[in-house]
Amino acid sequence: MEPKYKIIYYQTKEKILNGEYPIGSAIPDELSVCDQFHCSRMTVKKAYDMLVSEGFIYRRQGQGSFVLPRGGFQVPPENIIKRSFQGFTRALEKAPIRSKILRFDLTFAGEDIAHHLNISPQEAIYDIERVRFAYDQPYCLEHTYMPVALIPGITQEILHHSIYNYIERELKMRIDAAHRISSAAPSTKKDQEELWLEEVEPVLVVEQVVYLDNGKPFEYSITHHRYDLYQICDYTTRDRD
Amino acid sequence: MEPKYKIIYYQTKEKILNGEYPIGSAIPDELSVCDQFHCSRMTVKKAYDMLVSEGFIYRRQGQGSFVLPRGGFQVPPENIIKRSFQGFTRALEKAPIRSKILRFDLTFAGEDIAHHLNISPQEAIYDIERVRFAYDQPYCLEHTYMPVALIPGITQEILHHSIYNYIERELKMRIDAAHRISSAAPSTKKDQEELWLEEVEPVLVVEQVVYLDNGKPFEYSITHHRYDLYQICDYTTRDRD
DNA sequence: TAGTGGTCTAGACCACGGT
DNA sequence: CCGTGGTCTAGACCACTAA
Numbered sequence: 304m305e306p307k308y309k310i311i312y313y314q315t316k317e318k319i320l321n322g323e324y325p326i327g328s329a330i331p332d333e334l335s336v337c338d339q340f341h342c343s344r345m346t347v348k349k350a351y352d353m354l355v356s357e358g359f360i361y362r363r364q365g366q367g368s369f370v371l372p373r374g375g376f377q378v379p380p381e382n383i384i385k386r387s388f389q390g391f392t393r394a395l396e397k398a399p400i401r402s403k404i405l406r407f408d409l410t411f412a413g414e415d416i417a418h419h420l421n422i423s424p425q426e427a428i429y430d431i432e433r434v435r436f437a438y439d440q441p442y443c444l445e446h447t448y449m450p451v452a453l454i455p456g457i458t459q460e461i462l463h464h465s466i467y468n469y470i471e472r473e474l475k476m477r478i479d480a481a482h483r484i485s486s487a488a489p490s491t492k493k494d495q496e497e498l499w500l501e502e503v504e505p506v507l508v509v510e511q512v513v514y515l516d517n518g519k520p521f522e523y524s525i526t527h528h529r530y531d532l533y534q535i536c537d538y539t540t541r542d543r544d
Numbered sequence: 545m546e547p548k549y550k551i552i553y554y555q556t557k558e559k560i561l562n563g564e565y566p567i568g569s570a571i572p573d574e575l576s577v578c579d580q581f582h583c584s585r586m587t588v589k590k591a592y593d594m595l596v597s598e599g600f601i602y603r604r605q606g607q608g609s610f611v612l613p614r615g616g617f618q619v620p621p622e623n624i625i626k627r628s629f630q631g632f633t634r635a636l637e638k639a640p641i642r643s644k645i646l647r648f649d650l651t652f653a654g655e656d657i658a659h660h661l662n663i664s665p666q667e668a669i670y671d672i673e674r675v676r677f678a679y680d681q682p683y684c685l686e687h688t689y690m691p692v693a694l695i696p697g698i699t700q701e702i703l704h705h706s707i708y709n710y711i712e713r714e715l716k717m718r719i720d721a722a723h724r725i726s727s728a729a730p731s732t733k734k735d736q737e738e739l740w741l742e743e744v745e746p747v748l749v750v751e752q753v754v755y756l757d758n759g760k761p762f763e764y765s766i767t768h769h770r771y772d773l774y775q776i777c778d779y780t781t782r783d784r785d
Numbered sequence: 786t787a788g789t790g791g792t793c794t795a796g797a798c799c800a801c802g803g804t
Numbered sequence: 805c806c807g808t809g810g811t812c813t814a815g816a817c818c819a820c821t822a823a
Contacts, residue, residue, distance in 0.1 A: 306792060326662065327759065332808060343794045345586070348809080356597075358723055361759050364809045365802035372761055374723030374753040375660040419616040421567065480781045482599055482615030487728035487748040487771035505746030505771065507728040512615040518568065518602050520613055530728035530746065535776060540721045547811060573789060584813045589790080605790045606821030 307342050311350035319359050319370050329367040330360060358538030376536075382438050384533045386509075398437040404462050405444075405497070406432035409451065416448045419512050419523040427451040433462060434497045441498045442532055444506075447524040454521055470521070477516035485509045485535060490527070498529050505530045548583050552591035560600050560611050570608040571601060599779030617777075623679050625774045627750075639678040645703050646685075646738070647673035650692065657689045660753050660764040668692040674703060675738045682739045683773050685747075688765040695762055711762070718757035726750045726776060731768070739770050746771045 318324045331339070336347040351368055354360045362368040379385055384394045408430040417424040431447045447466075449457075454470060461469045470476050488508045490500045498506070506527040513522040559565045572580070577588040592609055595601045603609040620626055625636060649671040658665040672688045688707075690698075695711060702710045711717050729749045731741045739747070747768040754763040 308792080334807090343796085344809090345795095345812095346793065349792090351809095358721065361720070361755075362809065363757075363802085364800060365807080367808060369759050371721075371755065371759055372662040372753070374725075374761075375662070376723070376725055376751070376753075421613040421616070478782065479602065480599065480612075480779065482617070483776075483778050483780070484615075484617055485726075485776040485778075486774065487746045487769075489744045489746060489771070503730045503744050505728045505730060507748075510617070512613070512617075514602075514612065516604075518610050518612055520615075528728075530730070533727065535724075535726040537724050537726075537778070538721065539724070541719065549811080575789090584815085585790090586793095586814095587812065590811090592790095603790065604821080605819060606788080608789060 307340060308346050308349040308353075311336060311340055311342075311347060312353050315350065316354060316359060319354075324370050326370050326372050329369055332367055355540070356538075358540075379534055382532065384442065384528070386533065386535050395437045395442075400465065401436050402463050403434040403436065403441075403497075404432070404459060405434065406430060407459060407462060412448070412450070416523055420448065420450055420520045422450055422452075429454070429457055431457075431462060440532075441529065443526050443528040444494060444497050445524055445526045447522055449522050453515075453519060470515075476521075478521075479514050479516045481511050481513040483509055483511040487530070488527075494527050498527070500529065507533050507535075548581060549587050549590040549594075552577060552581055552583075552588060553594050556591065557595060557600060560595075565611050567611050567613050570610055573608055597781070599781075620775060623773070625683065625769070627774065627776050636678050636683075641706065642677050643704050644675040644677065644682075644738075645673070645700060646675065647671060648700065648703060653689070653691070657764055661689065661691055661761045663691055663693075670695070670698055672698075672703065681773075682770065684767050684769040685735060685738050686765055686767045688763055690763050694756075694760060711756075717762075719762075720755050720757045722752050722754040724750055724752040728771070729768075735768050739768070741770065748774050748776075 315330065324330050333344045333347045337344055355362060358371060360368050361371055409427060410430050412420065412422055412424050412426045412428045414424050416428060429449045429451060433445050435442050435445060467478060470478060486508050487505050490504055490506050494500055494506050495502060507530055509526045511524055512520045515521050556571065565571050574585045574588045578585055592603065596603060599612060601609050602612055650668060651671050653661065653663055653665050653667050653669045655665050657669060670690045670692060674686050676683050676686060708719060711719060727749050728746050731745055731747050735741055735747050736743060748771055750767045750769065752765055753761045756762050
């Protein structure tokens with residue numbers, strides 16, 4: 304059963320996207336929506352606050368709730384990754400993904416990686432390097448570290464496809480969230496070879512720790528993305544003091 | 545008067561940061577906090593949900609609320625911009641900022657920029673190009689477009705310092721939010737000259753539309769940041785289906 | 786079964802903006 | 805003044821987890 308606030312959220316978002324609530328216009332006030340959906344104000348507020356946090360509307364005490372312009376950015380072509388947290392495979396849903404495995408080792412975590420994965424430096428980890436392809440083109444060079452204890456049974460076969468699918472479908476664990484730092488960098492020799500880049504072409508470096516449902520970090524990775532196939536989109540609101 | 549949910553939010557965050565609630569441990573359940581702060585569950589939930597959205601805790605029905613590890617990332621040196629939405633000047637609070645003005649023109653918006661600023665193509669806009677310096681070093685090359693009607697009275701003097709301060713302090717308008725797209729790109733000849741980059745050194749390109757309090761876009765800008773002085777940090781949670 | 790968080794109600798009072 | 809959203813209450817029922 305879908306909760307009421309999500310129903311209100313989806314229907315309102317749909318009306319914004321299809322232009323029924325045009326940019327700059329006021330959307331219905333909370334009490335009207337309460338009437339329409341037979342619910343209380345808190346429920347409407349929850350739905351509307353989701354739209355605020357995603358940059359669809361803004362709200363002002365004493366005035367109302369209004370549709371924001373959406374930056375007027377072009378929708379990128381579908382072969383460009385618009386980053387969402389959900390890992391490589393899902394970001395390019397329509398294209399078949401394959402991987403070239405450069406390294407697949409078992410080793411000890413060591414200080415640095417142990418720190419990121421919140422484990423002891425003596426714990427066993429996988430040390431994996433892959434180039435990921437879609438549309439017959441390399442997209443990124445991934446260097447991934449995962450605790451063996453948490454993610455047992457990884458094989459070459461799995462690495463050729465999606466580790467994330469294995470974790471969710473076979474191990475029945477849920478991938479839940481990620482902390483990330485992203486920056487630009489000149490491409491290394493290896494980047495240039497594996498990602499088919501010229502010397503002056505850079506990469507976008509994403510360093511991340513990914514968490515399971517149970518709060519455990521299961522992946523620390525450093526990924527070099529082709530600069531022309533990866534974009535980061537965001538909407539930020541100022542904290543009100 | 546600070547609302548109760550913010551008090552609970554700040555105090556709980558503080559206890560997480562100073563280690564009183566260690567990583568992986570359960571923080572007090574909602575009813576205990578209700579007792580302690582003499583408030584209702586909704587109030588606690590609001591505070592805790594803020595901590596969830598910022599990546600400090602996760603919550604599980606039937607289990608409790610737990611402190612997440614925080615990725616173990618190094619705190620970057622203070623001369624590196626860790627991006628927050630608040631514009632260049634505030635991101636480097638301790639360093640004096642100066643600007644080299646490359647262009648300061650009045651012109652018509654044209655189709656593309658009008659679209660981003662949600663105005664008509666015939667409207668007058670400022671067309672500003674600046675290199676921004678801190679610590680005696682160039683940080684970024686900004687190309688900014690702003691509607692004259694919305695932000696009157698911009699002068700060279702203002703451009704040498706902060707446009708944002710002028711808008712908030714002199715015009716008494718509040719800067720509220722921004723939509724952004726970020727990506728890496730090879731540096732152009734101009735980037736290399738102005739940002740003191742070698743040919744193989746890239747830039748991080750941030751294209752953004754910034755909004756005022758009243759929902760009006762007041763700035764469309766494309767900024768080329770030095771790759772080694774800019775980082776994007778984020779935490780993303782999976783939507784639960 | 787007991788304890789947790791998720792959702793929801795039907796009110797309430799307040800702050801703010803415009804008339 | 806009225807209508808808006810911001811906060812808050814004191815309950816309720818449900819879903820989920822672990823013992």
